Amino acid sequence: MKLLKVEYKLIKKCKKGDIDAFEKLIENHEKRAYNIALKMLKDPNDAMDVSQEAFIKVFKSIKKFNHKSSFSTWLYRIVVNTCIDFIKKNKKNYSLDQSIQTEEGEIKREITDLSITDPKEILDKKLTREFVQSAINKLDEIHKTVIILRDIQEFSYKEISEILDCSLGTVKSRIKRGRDNLKEIIIKQMEQNNDLLV
């Protein structure tokens, strides 16, 4: 309750155009929003630009915020929508070369990360992080968004339904299908890799 009251007061200030209050308001959401954008867009620069663009949208339209949903789900809805818009807009620009390049960049980083933090995982050659990551990237936007929100950011089903502005049933089926598709993609990728190795 106390937290909500603080949030309410901050929103009131933001409606008057108070930037300091706005910074306080989004303090706990910035990292999460950036990470969502990063997972969705892959490129860190894009993630930064788009998440910031989303925050500006939030700031601009906070006057219209009516407390019907919680502020955080409202904010993440804007973040997710901004990301999806960005992807749609730049679909042509995402040439194959570029995506491969960025994927490679991430893969490299992940491998080094893994070697330091979790060496056991490398032993399991059948399933590595790069597979999972690239598999997520290969999902279509809807399922990718759901997987990011559910399995990476661990939003509840209800929160996801609010963020995506759809029913709980839709969220359930989307998560299920997203996971199934993800698994399929991973299995396919592993088979390909095995072929390549052989």
Add this chain to the structure above:
Amino acid sequence: MKCKDFKEEMSLYIDGMLDKNKKNEFEKHLKECSKCRKEYKEMMKILNHIKKEEEVELPKNYKKELRSKLESEKKTSRKIKFKPFMGLAAGLVVILMSVTLYNNYLNNDKLMQGAKNEEFSYDKAAPENSSITQNENKNESKKRINLTSDDNNMKNINTDRKIIREAYLQIEIKSYDNTLEKINNYITKANGYVENVRSGYDIDYRTKDSEDKLKKANLTLRVPEEKFDDTIKYLDNLGKINTKRVTRNDISNQYFDTKNTIKNLKIQEERLREILKKADKIEDILQIENELRRIRKEIDRYTGTIKNWDRLVSMSTINIELTEVKYLNNEIKSLDKGIWFKAKEGFISTVNLITKGIEGIIIGLITISPLLILIGSLLVIFILIRRYLVNKS
């Protein structure tokens, strides 16, 4: 539970979204079916991989950049808001100016009208009272006549009161010629006559050059005394009465004094004639004749005034000032002046005001159009230069 259902509900089970019964069923199947167990384990492995991913920290300059973006956004949004307000303010200023200008011009008119109306209402009360007193007077005089006639028939004429009645009316009318004709007809019917007419165009700067010049007339009417009240009533209904003044001048005292003086003079005349007959000396005769001439002159003068008074008393004077107007707001003034009437009055005057205002605005716009064109072209140049600069940058 079948394997197909298992697949369906696996996702919900992982997220703890199943109710107790289904959960038990699911777990039972999980133990029994090795194929499904394998699938579940695979899925959990994948999901665990995803969940293990740590959140990436924000870039170092993230907050700073966001802050500067927000600030610039605030500025531009303010600018955007400012622009329509400027337009609005400019429009308001123009409207205010035209309204005040117009009001100035209108106020003179309204003040005058208000004053007229006041005078009118003030005057309206007066004639009502006077008509009552008049009736009383008449009754009184009649009584007196009766009384005196009983006493002395000789004094019958003397007791009648001599009253000169005069009226002044200021009437606003719609159709000038029509009204004038009406008045003429009525007066001749009432055995009266028009003594004096002076008519012409109303010299008003507003209508000076327009086609529909308005006429104005001063009339002096003479009507028999007994038709006076009817005539006033008739004139009342011709148009909007702005001023009404009815005066009654009781000249009874002077009248009868003068009559007595004439009588005395006549007696003196008789006496002088008798003396003249007896006179012998020429000197005396001349002196008496001189005296006679003087008395005769005086008698003539007094009888002249008496005749004049008789005329004034028998024929009342009505002065009318007719003013032709375009709109007659108060045509139904005789009706009960209720709320609807007032509303109607207001509505009509507002409509008139609006049409006049629009007229004024159009005229004003056309007059300053050269200036507007100049300002507009300057503005266009300014905008073009600005756009060029922005594009360049």
